[in-house]
Amino acid sequence: MMTRLGTCILSIFMLIATAAGAAELDRKEATEIAKEAYIYGVPMVSIYATLYAFSIDEKNPEYKGPFNSTLNVARVFTPKDTGFVTPNSDTPYTFMGLDLRAEPMVITVPKIEPERYFVFQLMDMYTFNFAYIGTRTTGNDGGTYLIAGPAWTGETPKGISKVIHSETQFVNVVGRTQMFNPGDLDNVKKIQADYKLQSLSEFEGKPRIPEPETDWIRPILPAEQKTSTEFYDVLAFLLQFTPTHPSETELRARFEKLGLKPGEKFDVSALPDDIKAALADGMKEGQKAIDDRRVSLHGNSADLFGTREFLKNDFLTRAVGTQVGIGANSKEEALYPIYEKDASGGMLDGSKGKYTLRFAKDGFPPVNAFWSLTMYNLPSQLLVDNPANRYLINSPMLPNLKKDADGGLTIYIQNESPGADKEANWLPAPSGPFMMAMRYYLPKPELLSGAWKSPQVDRIP
Incomplete structure (x- = not known):
């Protein structure tokens, strides 16, 4: 087992290697990579801020409960709710932050009257809407769904309606249950009470496998996300939970040239001044590209949200969608x-x-x-x-x-x-x-x- 001193020495060597690697880039190339990483990382860094507020930071006024628990908000949102931008105030929310590293999770939904709309939107750390459970896709007759992480290869257990695979080890599940009027809130509460989330072990009557302990880092708050170069450290931290998709192998390799390696500390303060400036320039250029694309849409957000297959790795569109309204549905589910x-x-x-x-x-x-x-x-x-x-x-x-x-x-x-x-x-x-x-x-x-x-x-x- 490595001693604490050994761990510290290894961390120092990693930081030196990161700084040395970045120093080999000229400012122009470093700026180009920083811009690419910023556009790529906006959705990931943004969703982490929400997950951190909701399920990690118990002192945060937005905290709702730990990962792998059902977080019902038995009311509509008001101006006091600041956990993410452009929330709706039509449908009481049900949130589930899934940590799939230890084992899959199982979502069970009850039978719901046919005239009431409900949906569970499954969004990975890239903010791809990779699956849906609800009125449109699975109907209102109820069902039990297993959500598996990228490494799970088990067989479908008995009693499971469908197995749904995620590309990333964390999933943000956003449930919406229609409320017809203020007097209907008690009916919504009863439905929410029947939404069930279990680990696969619990579903099979076995003891739950505990989630790995993690040294979480502070997220970049929304007010800082467009200007703080600590953005890149958060991105490097999050990349460890998002295995490289085959279509992104070359892009991830470019990130590593800048020193952005999954799970490794990216110490901005240790970088040469010209590379620090390149990071700031890359953020600025990346944000300008996002803003320009947003203006060009003239309010048409229909094609900003969807699966990886739908967005075709258009990272700029994905970033625009995040800033227009993170967590928005795919257009088949809702238009915005x-x-x-x-x-x-x-x-x-x-x-x-x-x-x-x-x-x-x-x-x-x-x-x-x-x-x-x-x-x-x-x-x-x-x-x-x-x-x-x-x-x-x-x-x-x-x-x-x-x-x-x-x-x-x-x-x-x-x-x-x-x-x-x-x-x-x-x-x-x-x-x-x-x-x-x-x-x-x-x-x-x-x-x-x-x-x-x-x-x-x-x-x-």
């Missing part, structure tokens, strides 16, 4: 048009304008589940605190909304009340820049094909 500008191209700002969004009588969103429009502050992309405690307008609210004379629906989007006669349709905006996310759950073919278009946001003259 983003509103950042009005119809004339002006940025949305509650201190400078008042706006409307209107659905014509026969122009409501064609969905098989429901739709919603949610307000977010900028730049935080978090829900907006307001005296009405209203963060969205959605289709379950239609009976309580005021229709136009012709049967259409006008939503009033502004900082102050539009007046008592319009308050039923008021979506409060902050006194400053904002964005909105439309959500179409289980979109119909005409939505997926683009035949049905989302309405624009009009500024009131």
Whole structure:
């Protein structure tokens, strides 16, 4: 067994080797690799910050419970929830942070009434939506699903509906259970109570195998992710949990030229000044590429989320998706048009304008589940605190909304009340820049094909 002194000496040699390897690069090549690593790593570093807050840092106000446990949030999200950007406030969440290093985990879902939408989205550390359990894919009759890590090769146990394989050793499971109205919360709680998570050993009636002990490192907080070069140390730490995909062998080798090796300390302070500058330049250039791609989308986020096969290793698109809304569903499950500008191209700002969004009588969103429009502050992309405690307008609210004379629906989007006669349709905006996310759950073919278009946001003259 290696002594503590031996471990320290080995760590010193590793740091020296890292610094020496990086020093062999010129600044131009180091910047290029740093840019590639930044774009590649944004999703991984971002999801780690969420997993750390939810399941590792017990002192964090966002902490919900350890890995491999069911973390039900028996309410909709509010502005106090800051664990990740652009949360929805339609469906009470169920979170499961899976650590698959010791053994697979088994998720059991109960039978749910057919009219209630639910989904468990399985997202690996790359943020690929690699599998779904829910209304669309497995139905509402219940089932038991084994989630296996990249190294597991066992046989399917009896009683398992399906085996689902993950590329990475950690999986973020985001469950959403539709709540029809505030009075429906108790029904949602009962459903959530029947969501079950067990280790494979427990499922087979054996003692649970404990997860390996890990020296977790501090994540990069959202406010620092675009500027702190410690980003690269976190990325190197996380690479040990993401075995190299065959399509990424050359890319990972380039990372190692910079000193980014899975599980090894990447000590930025030990690097030469020109390499430190290259890291900063690479981050800046990488973020500019992300921002430019985001602007070019004009709010169309449909193709930002999906499987590895769907995204075809387009790491830039994957990074844009992370910053637009980490954890968003693949388009077959839900579409997320983003509103950042009005119809004339002006940025949305509650201190400078008042706006409307209107659905014509026969122009409501064609969905098989429901739709919603949610307000977010900028730049935080978090829900907006307001005296009405209203963060969205959605289709379950239609009976309580005021229709136009012709049967259409006008939503009033502004900082102050539009007046008592319009308050039923008021979506409060902050006194400053904002964005909105439309959500179409289980979109119909005409939505997926683009035949049905989302309405624009009009500024009131």
